[in-house]
Amino acid sequence: MQIGPESFTAAKAPEAAPEWDLLLDDVIARSSRESERKQDRSRRTEKQILNAALRVFGRDGISRARIADIAAEAGISTSTLYEYYASKEDLAYEIPMTHLSEFFCSYRDATNAEMSARDRLLIYLTMSADYAREHSEWARLLYLEIWPSVFVGETGLKANIDDFTRIIRHLVEQGMDEGWITRKANKYETAALIVGSTNQTIITWLLYRKPRNLTKAGTEMAERIIRMLEIEASQA
Amino acid sequence: MQIGPESFTAAKAPEAAPEWDLLLDDVIARSSRESERKQDRSRRTEKQILNAALRVFGRDGISRARIADIAAEAGISTSTLYEYYASKEDLAYEIPMTHLSEFFCSYRDATNAEMSARDRLLIYLTMSADYAREHSEWARLLYLEIWPSVFVGETGLKANIDDFTRIIRHLVEQGMDEGWITRKANKYETAALIVGSTNQTIITWLLYRKPRNLTKAGTEMAERIIRMLEIEASQA
DNA sequence: GATTTTTTCCGACTATTTTTCGATTTTATT
DNA sequence: AATAAAATCGAAAAATAGTCGGAAAAAATC
Numbered sequence: 001m002q003i004g005p006e007s008f009t010a011a012k013a014p015e016a017a018p019e020w021d022l023l024l025d026d027v028i029a030r031s032s033r034e035s036e037r038k039q040d041r042s043r044r045t046e047k048q049i050l051n052a053a054l055r056v057f058g059r060d061g062i063s064r065a066r067i068a069d070i071a072a073e074a075g076i077s078t079s080t081l082y083e084y085y086a087s088k089e090d091l092a093y094e095i096p097m098t099h100l101s102e103f104f105c106s107y108r109d110a111t112n113a114e115m116s117a118r119d120r121l122l123i124y125l126t127m128s129a130d131y132a133r134e135h136s137e138w139a140r141l142l143y144l145e146i147w148p149s150v151f152v153g154e155t156g157l158k159a160n161i162d163d164f165t166r167i168i169r170h171l172v173e174q175g176m177d178e179g180w181i182t183r184k185a186n187k188y189e190t191a192a193l194i195v196g197s198t199n200q201t202i203i204t205w206l207l208y209r210k211p212r213n214l215t216k217a218g219t220e221m222a223e224r225i226i227r228m229l230e231i232e233a234s235q236a
Numbered sequence: 237m238q239i240g241p242e243s244f245t246a247a248k249a250p251e252a253a254p255e256w257d258l259l260l261d262d263v264i265a266r267s268s269r270e271s272e273r274k275q276d277r278s279r280r281t282e283k284q285i286l287n288a289a290l291r292v293f294g295r296d297g298i299s300r301a302r303i304a305d306i307a308a309e310a311g312i313s314t315s316t317l318y319e320y321y322a323s324k325e326d327l328a329y330e331i332p333m334t335h336l337s338e339f340f341c342s343y344r345d346a347t348n349a350e351m352s353a354r355d356r357l358l359i360y361l362t363m364s365a366d367y368a369r370e371h372s373e374w375a376r377l378l379y380l381e382i383w384p385s386v387f388v389g390e391t392g393l394k395a396n397i398d399d400f401t402r403i404i405r406h407l408v409e410q411g412m413d414e415g416w417i418t419r420k421a422n423k424y425e426t427a428a429l430i431v432g433s434t435n436q437t438i439i440t441w442l443l444y445r446k447p448r449n450l451t452k453a454g455t456e457m458a459e460r461i462i463r464m465l466e467i468e469a470s471q472a
Numbered sequence: 473g474a475t476t477t478t479t480t481c482c483g484a485c486t487a488t489t490t491t492t493c494g495a496t497t498t499t500a501t502t
Numbered sequence: 503a504a505t506a507a508a509a510t511c512g513a514a515a516a517a518t519a520g521t522c523g524g525a526a527a528a529a530a531t532c
Contacts, residue, residue: 039528042480063299067519077482082520144384148439188447189457192436200432203384211424221425228464235467275499278509303490313511318491
């Protein structure tokens, strides 16, 4: 039995809702960082750089992409680019942020604490796949180059990527409370199963454009995993 | 009904065994390539380069690693290294081959066509995780840097990585024949679920060294997936 | 609205790393 | 031992990343 702030609250069920909202708010706050630039002009430049970087990185991959190309694509000189980002790596790791933030926001808009964890998980996985389809250049960068990178740990992006799986772990816990996810299996293992299956579907599509319809494949995969978890939990 | 060599064989069951062996032989043949060097001296150099590259890439990652460091580690000049590999990228993509070949061989030794597909799948997944633990530098390179890379498609390595999942797809088909994998779900989807879950476990371990015991985690994950597939198939 | 301060931008430069090439050494062949 | 072939290396070129001081633009102050 743990001693903590929750010990003094009356019931557990009513507590779940605000806790979920707090998690999402926390995640969104961390992923959306305001520009520190003073002039409109340079906030525009900032966006131009990020857009150009997304295009060039998406086309050439991080290692093959050249800073000079990105600067040219953004319509500025290379030295100006260095005014904004200390290195190519820094720039690369900055890109996923913006979209991740947008994704988390649209996910928050699409759900609310009254929904069951089961539905929220289904929506989360479905939206992940669909968002990757809609923003395939960004997804290429995130899923194929940055997520698995050894060095994410050294950047501010790490927390954002961890948040992606933290949400799933949280939903797994709620799923256990709701009774459709077994408590016999380790929650981290369950989360790995969910994340891994979904990401594999997305990655395969990014690399081979198979299956053709990622939205459909993502939804089917999500529905199947949830169904399998339910059946598993219903067994003795 | 397809017309082909198999049409003239008597039964289908006896055919399954050689088919499996052929697949494995094919995979192993593709992954193990002999050196084309004429002198012993340079076959030694070749190995020194690959060993050095594994260490340096594993430590620094592909993009940060420097050719000069690898050459120094191998005890040769950088220009000699270029005599062997046309570029850093070429070198990086050559490394996974040797170990993949070794993995496929030890997998073949650990199984035989008399075993059920269920057991062969269990062993495959368990051995994958265990092999990654034993060769963590190599695994880092393969799982975190090369497998997801956009450019694997342009190299000879692509076929070897595809083989890794091809074996799983083949086992899924046999699992359907054996009746413990449902035919209602797409076999590619089932394979994605299996590969994704397993890889996610390995990748998490490589990045965070969690869970502590990868061999145990890999085995548990494999057993759980198979159990879930069995339950799924047993449902109406 | 002129001047001062801050912010942004760029050209020219340096530093680092990759890659090439011809000369040299080593090994195999006769 | 002479010759050919294979392998190695040092030095220099090519490519790319990254720095710096001052000009230009914008904002703030008077």
